[in-house]
Amino acid sequence: MVEEGPLPVTGDIDLAGLYTTLKRVFREAGLPTPDLDARLLVIETLGVSTAQLIANPRLPISEELARELNERARLRLSGQSIGRILGRRAFWSLDLRLNRDTLEPRPETETVVELALSLLPAVETPLLIADLGVGTGAILLAILSERLNAFGIGIDIAEGALREAERNAERHNLADRAVFAIGNFGAPLAPVFDMVVSNPPYVATATIADLDPVVRDHDPRLALDGGEDGLDCYRTVFSQASGMLKPGGTLIVEIDPAARDAVIAVAEARGLSVAAVADDLNGDARAVAFRFA
Template sequence: MIEGLSHITLITCDLDRMSAIVTQVLDGREVYSSGDDTFSVAREKFFLVGGHWVAVMEGESLTTRTYNHIAFKIPPGTVEEYRRRAEALGLDIRESRPRVEGEGESLYFYDHDNHLFELHTGTLEERLERYRRGRLPERPMTTREQALRDLRRTLTEAGFETAGLDARLLLIAALGISPTDLITRPDAALSPAEAGRLAEFARRRLAHEPVARIVGEREFWGLPFRLSPETLVPRPDTETVIETALALIPDRQAPLTMADFGTGSGCILTALLHELPSARGLGIDRSLDALWTARLNAYMNGVGDRSLFVASDWASAVRGPFDLVASNPPYIASPEIPGLDREVREHDPLLALDGGPDGLDAYRILLSEAGRLLKPGGLMVLEIGYDQAEALRHLARDRGLEVLRVAHDLSGNPRCVALARP
C-alpha cells in the first residue's frame, strides 16, 4: 500500500542554477550535497521543500516543454512575492488559466531545464467544494478605469491622503502591468484572478499596511528595491546619505572599499556602488532574511559581483579598514516607539527602529570602532534623527573623529552627519 510521497527528482544541466531556484523561489533548505563523491549516477543535492524531499541531479535538460508539472502550496496573498522571486532569476512566467471564484490563485513558471512549476494558494478541499457548487452566474467584468476609480473612492472615504496615488500603484501591481499600459488600455477588463488580487491589496491597504509593503518594492535613488518583513522601506530622506558621501569623494572612479552597517534592503550600498563603478562593498546585518533581500537587490541592480553580504552584530565579524563606512542605524529612542505612525510601528522591523533609551546606542558602537573600521582619511556617513546632530558632534569628537558636515534633507531637517578619521 502506498504510504505517501517519497521524493521528487529533477534533472538539471546546471546544479547551481537549479539550487538557486529551489532555495530562493521555493524556500527549500539544502540538506545534502554529493560534491564529486557521488553515490548515485551523477552529482546531486537534496532539499526539503515544504516538508517534502526534492532531489536535484545533474544530467541533460528536457528537450521540450510540457504541461506535466509539480505544484507547491503557498499562503494566500503571496503570489506576487513569489512572482518577483522567479522573475529575479530570469524564469519564464506562464500565465495562469482563468480561475473561478473560490478556486485560489496559481503562479506557473518554467525553469531553464523546461520543468514546469506551479505555486498555488488553494487546497484540494476548497477546490472540490467550489466545483460541487457548479458554475455561478457570470458577473459584469470590471475595467481597469472602473477599478481605479472605485479603489480611489474607497481609500479617499477611509481618510488616506494619497488615495489616488495609492490606488494607481496597487492596481498596477495587482495586474502586473506598466503605468503606460494602464493609460493606453483603460477599458481592458480585469480577470477574476486580477480582481481577487486587487481586492486583497485593497484590504491590506485599508488595514494601514504601507503600499510598498503590499507591492513588495520601493524605488530609491532611481533604482528598484525588493522588500521583506525584516527590511525597512527605503525613504527619500535616506538619499541624503548618498548625496553627502558622493560629494565628499574626490574621485568616483577610484577602487574604493566600503561597508554598510545595518544594510537592510541594501539600498545604501547598492546605490553607492551604482555611482562608484570601481568600488567594492560589504553589507552587514543581523537578519539573514534582510541579507538575502539585499543580495537579491544588488544583483537585480547590476552590482552583485562587487558586493558581499555578511551576518554580524554590527562590526563584531568585520575587520576593515574601509575608505567609506555608511549606515542608517536604528536611531529612535525606545520610549518614542509606541508613538510612531501606525504604518511604521506595525510594519517596519523593530530591530531597525529602536536605538535604545536615547536613540544613540548604535552610534556609540560604530563610533567606538571607527579607528579600526576606517583607513586614515576614511569617511563615515551616518543617517541621524532630526534632533541628534549635536549629540553626534560630541560623540564623534570624543572619539577623535573630525566632523566634516551635517547635511539636511528636503524638509530642511538635519538628516546625516559626515565624519572623517584624521
C-alpha cells in the same frame, strides 16, 4: 479566507470601475496619497500601463485579478505601505525587494547617498565601502551603482536582510562588487575602508509606540529601536570607527534631525569630528559625515 474588501470582484468588472472606486475609497479613508496609491496598486496588480488607464478604461478585468486587487486594497487600508504590499520599493535609481527582516527604504535616506558621493574621492583606484545595518542594500548598492571603481561589504545582524540584500545586488548586476556578512555593525571589519555608511536604528524605545503605524507595525523593530535615548547604536558604531576606517576615511550616518547635537556629541567623545552635514528635501539635517581629527 480573504477578508471582505472595498472593491467589486464579481459581475462585469472593468478597469475604470476598479480604478475610480479605489481612488474614492482611499480618499475617504484619509490616506495621504490616495490617487498615487490607487494607481500603483492598479498598474502592478492588473498588469496595465498608465496609458491604458486613460486610453482603455473599459478593459474587462477577470474576477481573479479583481480579487487580488481587492485584497491589496484591504492591506493598504489596514495600514501597510504600498512598498510592503508589492514587496519592493524604489530607492535612488534602484528597484529594491523587501522582506519582513528589512527596513523599507525611504526618500530621506537618499541624503546619505548624496553626501557619500560628494565626499568620495574622484580617483580611478578601487574604493572600499562598508554599510552597517545594510538591510535591503539600499545605501551600499546606490553608491556602487554610481561609483564603478568601488567595492563594498554590507553587514547586518539579520540573516533575512542579508539574503535580500544579496538578491538585490544580483538583480542590479552589482554582485561582483558587493559581499554581505552577518555581524554587529563594524565588529567583523578591519581598518581598510575609505568610507563607512550606516542608517542605524535611532528611535528611542519609549517612543516607538508613537510612530506612524505604517512604520511601527510593519518595519522590523530590530531596525528601529535605538535604546533608551535612541543613541545606543551610534555609540557602538563610533566606538568601532578606528577599527574600520583607513587614515583619512569617512564615516557617514543618518540621523533624526532632532538628535543632531546629541549624535555629534557622542561622536566627538570618540575622537571624531564633523566633516559635513547634509539636509534632506525638507531642509532638516539628515546625514552627518565624520572623520578623525
